[in-house]
Amino acid sequence: MKPKVYITRKIPSSILEKMQEVCEVRMWEKEDIPVPYEVLEKEIDHVDGLFCLLTETIDEALMIKAKNLKIISNMAVGYNNIDVKAATHRGIMVTNTPEVLTETTADLTFALLMSTARRIPESMEYLKNGKWKTWSPMQLTGQDVFGATLGIIGLGRIGEALVKRAKGFDMNILYYNRSRKTDKEYELGIQYTELETLLKQSDFICVMTPLTPATINLIDKKELSLMKKTAVLINTARGGIVNESALYEALINGDIWGAGLDVFENEPVSTEHSLLTLPNVVALPHIGSASIKTRLKMAEVASENLIQGLTNSVPKNLVNK
Numbered sequence: 205m206k207p208k209v210y211i212t213r214k215i216p217s218s219i220l221e222k223m224q225e226v227c228e229v230r231m232w233e234k235e236d237i238p239v240p241y242e243v244l245e246k247e248i249d250h251v252d253g254l255f256c257l258l259t260e261t262i263d264e265a266l267m268i269k270a271k272n273l274k275i276i277s278n279m280a281v282g283y284n285n286i287d288v289k290a291a292t293h294r295g296i297m298v299t300n301t302p303e304v305l306t307e308t309t310a311d312l313t314f315a316l317l318m319s320t321a322r323r324i325p326e327s328m329e330y331l332k333n334g335k336w337k338t339w340s341p342m343q344l345t346g347q348d349v350f351g352a353t354l355g356i357i358g359l360g361r362i363g364e365a366l367v368k369r370a371k372g373f374d375m376n377i378l379y380y381n382r383s384r385k386t387d388k389e390y391e392l393g394i395q396y397t398e399l400e401t402l403l404k405q406s407d408f409i410c411v412m413t414p415l416t417p418a419t420i421n422l423i424d425k426k427e428l429s430l431m432k433k434t435a436v437l438i439n440t441a442r443g444g445i446v447n448e449s450a451l452y453e454a455l456i457n458g459d460i461w462g463a464g465l466d467v468f469e470n471e472p473v474s475t476e477h478s479l480l481t482l483p484n485v486v487a488l489p490h491i492g493s494a495s496i497k498t499r500l501k502m503a504e505v506a507s508e509n510l511i512q513g514l515t516n517s518v519p520k521n522l523v524n525k
């Protein structure tokens with residue numbers, strides 16, 4: 205008998221077909237609407253494997269319903285949407301999709317940094333709205349990226365990939381990580397600092413750490429107050445690491461210069477959100493890994509992890525070892 209699998213969103217047919225060779229698959233067929241919790245509750249009841257996205261909260265209550273569940277395969281590198289502790293307790297494997305999205309997410313992070321620094325979306329609106337009447341000396345002026353100091357909070361794979369881009373812009377690079385990585389300092393030509401020093405000295409601060417109980421509101425009122433008035437804050441990691449109301453206050457009070465956000469505490473972010481009213485915020489709909497190649501690869505890796513877990517081998521990207 206084939207193992208039973210539920211997929212929480214429509215995935216590319218090439219990946220689906222491969223899974224169907226090995227598994228009996230049911231899938232939430234909609235592309236732009238997440239599976240309702242009540243539907244997931246029913247579906248999870250009898251499956252051996254779950255293929256899910258970061259939009260689904262996989263909590264203990266769901267796991268209690270899932271009597272046969274052996275593996276939860278998340279199509280994302282981050283897995284803060286899953287109660288891993290509860291899964292481990294119940295003997296359920298949890299997997300993620302690291303590596304394949306590293307370069308694509310680093311690209312987007314640097315693109316967002318540049319867009320915010322040079323006010324690209326705002327400038328485009330300015331032109332489209334007929335405000336461009338003449339060239340003038342200080343019109344739409346931003347911050348220089350070349351030669352500036354970049355502070356990276358969280359030196360994981362994506363943080364390291366970001367360093368390579370920043371080096372091309374002759375940036376001076378500081379990093380803060382919960383454990384110091386001396387080998388990387390030499391290899392990448394970067395310098396470790398305490399968080400407070402990084403916040404004080406950086407022109408650009410990129411949040412690249414996972415969301416865990418220890419990183420919730422890591423960037424709050426106090427941390428924002430330490431930043432330069434010309435600083436630009438970039439978050440492509442997870443909402444919840446930056447306190448959004450404190451960030452709004454810091455931006456309207458001119459305590460920092462701008463922010464580029466690809467992630468929000470509640471996603472999709474409400475179009476009424478105060479941060480979206482500010483011209484010095486560049487906001488994106490969580491597209492860090494959104495290149496065609498990378499998203500296909502992520503779906504493939506998530507499906508491979510799932511199949512490995514269901515065919516008695518250890519999945520390559522097991523999170524709860």
Ligand code: DGY
Binds near residue numbers: 280282305494
């Ligand atoms: C992840 O994988 O965790 C990203 O946020 C989406 O690609």
